[in-house]
Amino acid sequence: xxxxxxxxxxxxxxxxxxxxxxxxxxxxxxxxxxxxxxxxxxxxxxxxxxxxxxxxxxxxxxxxxxxxxxxxxxxxxxxxxxxxxxxxxxxxxxxxxxxxxxxxxxxxxxxxxxxxxxxxxxxxxxxxxxxxxxxxxxxxxxxxxxxxxxxxxxxxxxxxxxxxxxxxxxxxxxxxxxxxxxxxxxxxxxxxxxxxxxxxxxxxxxxxxxxxxxxxxxxxxxxxxxxxxxxxxxxxxxxxxxxxxxxxxxxxxxxxxxxxxxxxxxxxxxxxxxxx
Numbered sequence: 299x300x301x302x303x304x305x306x307x308x309x310x311x312x313x314x315x316x317x318x319x320x321x322x323x324x325x326x327x328x329x330x331x332x333x334x335x336x337x338x339x340x341x342x343x344x345x346x347x348x349x350x351x352x353x354x355x356x357x358x359x360x361x362x363x364x365x366x367x368x369x370x371x372x373x374x375x376x377x378x379x380x381x382x383x384x385x386x387x388x389x390x391x392x393x394x395x396x397x398x399x400x401x402x403x404x405x406x407x408x409x410x411x412x413x414x415x416x417x418x419x420x421x422x423x424x425x426x427x428x429x430x431x432x433x434x435x436x437x438x439x440x441x442x443x444x445x446x447x448x449x450x451x452x453x454x455x456x457x458x459x460x461x462x463x464x465x466x467x468x469x470x471x472x473x474x475x476x477x478x479x480x481x482x483x484x485x486x487x488x489x490x491x492x493x494x495x496x497x498x499x500x501x502x503x504x505x506x507x508x509x510x511x512x513x514x515x516x517x518x519x520x521x522x523x524x525x526x527x528x529x530x531x532x533x534x535x536x537x538x539x540x541x542x543x544x545x546x547x548x549x550x551x552x553x554x555x556x557x558x559x560x561x562x563x564x565x566x567x568x569x570x571x572x573x574x
Contacts, residue, residue, distance in 0.1 A: 302314075304341075306337075308334040313349065313352060315511065316354065317353070317354045317356060317508065318346050319357075319358065320355065322364070322365055324360075327366070328418055329363050329364065329423070331365055333369065343400055353410075353510065353513070354409055354410050354412065354510045356411075357413050358414040358503065363417035364413070364414075364415040364419040364427065366421070394454075405526065408515070409519070410507075410510050411429065412430055412507055413429075414503035415433060415481075415490075416436040416438065416439055416496050417440075418440060418442070419440070420443075421445055422453075425459070427441065428455065428459035431522070433491055434494065435484065437481055437482075437493055438481070438496055439481040440479060440480055440481065443472045443473045446473065452473050460472065463487075513568050517547045
């Protein structure tokens with residue numbers, strides 16, 4: 299498909315050269331996670347899941363912020379609109395469950411997902427970054443599980459993802475205190491893959507994505523699917539899933555072409571180091 303820009307409600311989706319890039323575009327609110335932005339994620343996923351040419355997704359923000367968390371003005375409006383027969387807790391549960399619908403799809407995308415984080419990734423913004431396969435951060439980026447500041451529980455999968463990324467002890471500290479985690483500390487604990495200057499972050503994220511575009515799509519999809527299950531799956535079950543996945547991958551055209559290239563003394567279609 300040809301390159302295209304798709305203007306959504308509070309974001310822009312650009313698809314070019316096998317890379318989709320979703321940019322949050324409400325810098326005045328530090329890209330707060332508005333109802334409109336929530337709806338944009340549904341539309342973005344519809345586009346990407348239907349376009350087999352997309353091999354990598356980048357999620358980023360504009361104006362020096364990734365996403366500063368939930369839109370508290372919309373939460374206030376929701377509280378004021380509670381009507382007869384409907385409770386505030388019921389509305390909040392419905393709001394969270396609606397987010398879970400697209401969150402599951404984002405987490406299970408069969409392509410690599412990169413979060414390019416500049417500035418604040420707080421609350422829901424932190425949760426979105428945790429879903430990514432790779433987090434690239436600017437040197438001024440920070441992460442905050444800010445939910446406790448407003449008396450809420452971490453949501454959008456954070457209670458599941460964060461302990462698996464940084465360990466249970468640090469996850470408890472970050473969630474109880476809502477303190478800021480700097481980009482440097484996040485890299486030290488393995489959450490951030492690389493740190494770049496704010497000016498170069500976007501270009502570095504695109505370069506990183508471009509190196510992943512030639513990767514074998516079937517093998518990447520299968521590997522990601524199994525890794526997403528690895529913490530809960532018994533060892534013997536993982537061995538069987540690995541066996542079945544290898545059978546599928548070995549039947550791909552990519553595998554056949556790579557073997558032929560190797561035997562013929564030619565470079566294969568994907569070489570991470572050569573792509574540098």
